[in-house]
Amino acid sequence: MPASTVPDTPAAAQPTPLRSFGRFELRALLSKSARSLVWRVLDSRHGQELMLCMPREKPNSAAALEHWLRMAQAGERVQHPNLAPVFEIGQVENWPYVAYDRALGETLDERLARQAAPLPLDAAGWVAQLLEGLAFAHEAGHAHRDIQTTSLIIDANDKVRLIGLEVAQEVFPANVDFNAVTRRAVRESAEEDVLCVGLLLNRILSGKPVLEENDLQHVVQQMQPIGREMVRLGWETPHPIPDPLRAIANRATDRQARQRYHLARSFWRALDGWRQAAAQDNGGPIVLLLDKLQRAGHLPTTTTGMHRFTGGSGLESQHASALSELVLKDMALSLELVRRVNNALKLSGHVGETVLNIQRAIQMIGLDGLQLAANALKPWPGPLQPVAAEMLRQLMARVTKACQVAQSLRPAGYDGEVVHLITLMQNLGRLLLQYHFPDDAQQIRQLMVPPEPTEEMPNPPAMSEQAAAYAVLGCDLDALGAAVARHWGLGDELMQMIRRQPLDGAVHPPRSDADTLRLTSSLANELMDALALPEAKRRPGVEAATRRYAKALGLGLREVMEALNPGAHKPGQAAPAPASPAAAAPGSSLRERLAARGNS
Template identity: 85%
Template sequence: MPETSPAAPPLKGFGHFELRALLSKSARSLIWRVFDPRHGQELVLCMPRDKPNSAAALEHWLRMAQGAERIQHPNLAPPFEIGQVENWPYVAYDRALGETLDERLARQPAPLPIDAAGWIAQLLEGLAFAHDAGHAHRDIQTASLVIDASDKVRLIGLEVAQEVFPATVDFNAVTRRAVRESAEEDVLCVGLLLHRILSGKPVLEENDLQHVVQQMQPVGREMVRLGWETPHPIPDPLRAICNRATDRQLRQRYHLARSFWRALDGWRQAAAYDDGGPIVLLLDKLQRIGHLPTTTSGMHRFTGGSGLEAQHASALSEYVLKDMALSLELVRRVNNALKASGHQGQTILNMQRAIQMLGLDGLQYAANSLKPWPGPLPPVAAEMLRQLMARVTKAAQVAQALRPAGYDGEVVHLITVMQNLGRLLLQYHFPDDAQQIRQLMVPPEATEEQPNPPSMSEQAAAYAVLGCDLDALGSAVARHWGLGDELLQMIRRQPLDAAVHPPRSDADTLRLTCSFANELVDALGQPEARRRAGVEAATRRYAKALGVGLREVMEALNPGASKPPAAPAAEASAPAGSLRDRLSARGGS
């Protein structure tokens, strides 16, 4: 008997569409690849998994979908058609917009992290725009993204998986609440998408992200954190961003698509080496409102006195150092003047020398260029800045007390301040981001499984909010001010997870001394029960490298009231030609 070919399967249809392939099936929606013979083209058809349960529900569905159609954004796919077949509503999109993320990952299973971040950032831009307009997606899946040949991403399926309410409900009364709650779930699902792409495998071995959400804490018992076995190494900032997006604690996650986008875009810009993201925003703000507001009033009265020239230079420099903004402005101006006059590789951090070089007129100009306290800050943010400046001042005093003999106290003071430059600028220019970082550093609530849960480090929290760390912000500004490479190295704190080795140079000694002081003051900011342990831990880290013990540390933290102040003349004992001289003075005086 001759072999015959099997009969072709019967053609499946949905209204006038020919169903070609099921691209995605989740608990809430279906996505089909279809052919429309009326127009002779392929489309992508999105429809809810369940039929609306009443005529009013169908009318509400169509009204919401048509409202979403009116939202125009480059990262939101425009619907080709909205309709219904036997009370089954649908939204159709042009297949030419691109392939789904599912299809891209099948063809390219291990995209680079920078590409993954670019796709998700585009998705978040469109999603944030939709959320702002009062619409939600409610079922973001790997098939909800379409990517074209030039890697442009568009979101499909907006308002397809609508909230299911009883047939008698007043839709207008519940829609606003439902959209707000659904928007937060959208953001969580985008975090799961990022996790899926970076890990190279389905999250919790589930293809339906809604099933993952139901298994995650606090609803379920599962934790979703990016593992270490990934197709490509994941940079620490991107890892922190991804893990924050799926954190087990609701309060730690991104609640707004725009906040998630800002962090991701900040990392992408920094990773592309174009000084973008928060660094560009910060430098722009520096041009418009300066670095910090001045805490000094009446400088013109102080500098206008006829007897000022007769005063000892140390008295004037001591006055200037009490104003953090003014001292940083003098550092910027004097070192720019050095650079302009052709003196490369020299940095002045001694206020006496800076004032001598700039003169009283230069000091007055510097003071006049600063905004008065508190600048544009509202009262609460101004108080946070004041507290931060007080902690930095305390750290500078501790560093001066701990510095080895012969090192210029003013230099140590200013390096300690500049090791906090990124923190100070963040609090002044981006107080909301600074508050987010502080909130992320609060330890999560204890559970039976984790009675002493670890808190997020400042670096990880900054990565999760800004996409870069605070040292990077400070270094970018110092570089913008034209400060030398040697100083740029000294103003980077010793990493908390790195061993402290004995210094090999004056620069190492200064950097480690100031880092030590900053860590000690950070320890004092911990809850009272942990302060002593924090101080002792920091002392153990630096004791061998700097030759200090707990007794010297406690004296530096709690100086005796009768202890005489350090004499300025003692600084002259530094050996000529050393880094100490190059930082504090240039030439003879």
């Protein structure tokens, strides 16, 4: 069947039947792209309707046809709930095809014609199912190469299956060694598959063809870096698009190829994480994190020699304030005490009461309880590899500095330990992510690096931490920390205090002590973010953060600079980079630190 004989009439206008293709009666052309065709046909042998997927061009040699059939048959053996089972693979006059049972459902094109504006959660569910099947196929060494709106089959129960795997195969010269080029072609085609899935998500959410093109391959050719077009989800959509979903969709089609999802599995994780959070069933990354907490703890201890932390060590004779000061230098131990004490309060019926003072926590559980808490911690660096351990050490040093700054900035009369722990808890999601999901943390950091400037955009903005977390996890880091704090049984008032002030929200004067503590800790954390900027932007970043909170907290630049650099009296003095605190460097035991304190 020469390509010139394929009708161009839209499917809706096709008479029945049109013409024959072997034993098949061609009833409607469902899709015609640059690489493939999809027909609705009647199988005269079995008396049932099928969907026939075939390449747009006939294989150019007997060897090419043999290779096509071999790859299609290998793809048929890849079985997954989201990959449509193949009805038949064959060829008619050297035109190969893959047939699927029409009873599997309708194409996405047909669903969108019938239901023009699905809800964002439904759209994400369809695409997530597609990505699950596609990821499985990619991991088995296969690619699709021509994902279109007709590549998705949706049944009455919204179950999605992918059709057309290995139909649009790479076109090589007739005399090529197919075994030598297939592996490279599959790897490159798999990344293009993921990009096309991102375009599908954009198409469904926006309610209109991307760049006014129905063939997604034409869209890919127009996009940067090949072409000049940018594809971002617009603001005029049939339904409001939640920020996390918008960030995921925009990352999938980012103008910078390095910023996009390269693996279907990564794309699926972000989309599924948002779906689980949106459905409020505590799924996605939150469930994975809580599971890891059971096996690896929240953080590894940065203090060695805990086995010597016994009643015979003489610590029981020390003042509670000195002991709590040492405990606060170990983040893991501080959090473990908070978790144990507040969980005990919850179990004993003290609902809503929260202990955020290490001295009181030690008094409640005693030295034996402190010993048990210390023994429950994983030694540094836990399961982390050296590079990831170093990244966690640097993050912990930065958080420690934020706690010190918050204590310096707190209004008179507020407990320093409480301010310290609130500032620490505002970073809980970031710390847990770096410890339990270091690869995801690295992805988020990479997405926050500004893209390379172009003539059209000489100063491209960097992706915010929140948007980057949405794009990788499907939820923000505050949500991770809040889920763990809730799991530990911390009270509602604390749950509010550990939420950082939104960067795009105005800072209003505090109405309560809880507001004052939350804003003080938020300011300290924003100051640390400013110090992490490139050198030329640090001072402006510090000044901007100070202006945001100045009226609400009654602070000026002099107090902020003094907190950042204790002992400095000149407000114009440059802010120093955060120093590496002792808490971040594993080494001395609590007993040794007490001894050193006594000798100083």
